[in-house]
Amino acid sequence: MSNPEKSPFRAMALVSIISTYIVACTLAGVFIGIWLDNKFETQPLFLIVSLFTWLGVAFYAVFKTIQPFLGD
Known part of the structure; x- marks a missing residue:
């Protein structure tokens, strides 16, 4: 039996979660x-601020997701 820690399905699930965080937060921003x-009526101001804020949220979520896989 294969080691569940090195399963390709687990890796695909992790990549799917990461890409979903980035895409969803970018679209939300x-x-x-x-x-x-x-x-x-402040054309680019809130778009830029909101986009960078939500991208920060996305990368924080990605970091928290991959943190158990980073080791010590």
């Missing part, structure tokens, strides 16, 4: 930023 820009 763009849509929320555009919505706030249209609401307050």
